Amino acid sequence: xxxxxxxxxxxxxxxxxxxxxxxxxxxxxxxxxxxxxxxxxxxxxxxxxxxxxxxxxxxxxxxxxxxxxxxxxxxxxxxxxxxxxxxxxxxxxxxxxxxxxxxxxxxxxxxxxxxxxxxxxxxxxxxxxxxxxxxxxxxxxxxxxxxxxxxxxxxxxxxxxxxxxxxxxxxxxxxxxxxxxxxxxxxxxxxxxxxxxxxxxxxxxxxxxxxxxxxxxxxxxxxxxxxxxxxxxxxxxxxxxxxxxxxx
Numbered sequence: 001x002x003x004x005x006x007x008x009x010x011x012x013x014x015x016x017x018x019x020x021x022x023x024x025x026x027x028x029x030x031x032x033x034x035x036x037x038x039x040x041x042x043x044x045x046x047x048x049x050x051x052x053x054x055x056x057x058x059x060x061x062x063x064x065x066x067x068x069x070x071x072x073x074x075x076x077x078x079x080x081x082x083x084x085x086x087x088x089x090x091x092x093x094x095x096x097x098x099x100x101x102x103x104x105x106x107x108x109x110x111x112x113x114x115x116x117x118x119x120x121x122x123x124x125x126x127x128x129x130x131x132x133x134x135x136x137x138x139x140x141x142x143x144x145x146x147x148x149x150x151x152x153x154x155x156x157x158x159x160x161x162x163x164x165x166x167x168x169x170x171x172x173x174x175x176x177x178x179x180x181x182x183x184x185x186x187x188x189x190x191x192x193x194x195x196x197x198x199x200x201x202x203x204x205x206x207x208x209x210x211x212x213x214x215x216x217x218x219x220x221x222x223x224x225x226x227x228x229x230x231x232x233x234x235x236x237x238x239x240x241x242x243x244x245x246x247x248x
Contacts (some may be wrong), residue, residue, distance in 0.1 A: 032164040034084040037146045039130035039213070040162065042080040042089075043067055043115075043204060049086055049158060052147045052205020053079060053115060054213055055129045058122075060246040061115040063204030064216050064233060065103040068113045079117060082126040084162045086148045089126070093118035098245045100238070107181045111218045111233040113204075114245045132248075133212040133236045136187070139171040143189050143209040145230070147202030147217065158201050167191060169209070170229050178228060179221075184237045187215040190229030207232050 034040065041053040043063050051067035061079060071077070074097045083089030096116040103110045121127050137143070146164040167189040175188035182188065189207060207215040215232030235242070242248060 030164065031161045032084065032146060034082065034089075034126045034162060037162065037164065037206075038124075038126050038128035039206060039208075040146050042086065042148065044078045044080055044091065046076050047078070047091070049080070049148060049201065051201075051203045052217060054204075054206045054216065055081065055121065055127065056132060056213070056242070057129050057246060057248045058120045059117055060248060061117065062216065062235075062242065063113050063115060064218055065099050065111045065113045066105065066108060066218070067204045068097050068099050069103065069105055071097070077115075079115065081121060082124065086158055086160050086162075092121065100241055107183075108186075108219050108231075109181075109183050110185055110238065110241075112216060112235075112238050112241065114242060116246075130206070130208065130213045131211070132239065132242070133209070133214045134239060135236050136172075136234070137169050137209045137214055139169055139174070141169045141209055142166055143169055143207050143214060145189075145202070145205070145207045145217065147205035149201035167207070167230070169214075175229060175231070179231065182231070185234050186218070187232045187234045188229040189215075189232060190220075192229070 039055045041055055041061055042049045043051040043053045053061045053063040055061050074094045077094045078091045080089050080091050095118040098114040100110040100112050144164055144166055148159050170188040176182045202217045205217045206213055213235050215235055218231050218233045220230040221228040
């Protein structure tokens, strides 16, 4: 199992309860403008990008639970918003992280964390919350993944420009034939011929279909390898958890 997280500092590695296994970047995609993905956020640790995140209201965001699992508190974490280039835009503090208590770090089930921002974000063309799906989308439906993942499967350099790529949703039944342990809290999507995927540094970032957030980058096998889709946290199946902690 390969988590799609960024490289952590030695401190983060020492406190994390999971063992990141590196993949690559969004592969097969292209440079993108934040105005086309205004819900896209960067989750930062001591100012450095570690994961993607998604704005669901002007006060709340969500990310993958494996991005926050094991951290001693929310204090070193911030959210960066509003720009296509990594490390630009503006940072806001986080007042609370609410990791799903059912998160399983071994199998990455219930892989979601709610982030409460310390202040309300202003809505601008570069910063707009996204609506969330309330039901699964069908197989072969086209979806878009975005993020600032690293430049190669074994690389450590993040893409300086936001990347995006189109992938197709795979049915849970067919995905279960490839990966053991696929649950209702997971969505599979990719290109079976390979060449399109989200990978290291993209964890917690969005996969969107028809303008709705359907999932968060979670895990996979390698980076855009033929025959292996990416696996995403299924937002629709965890709307109760999100709503209870955000009111959204």
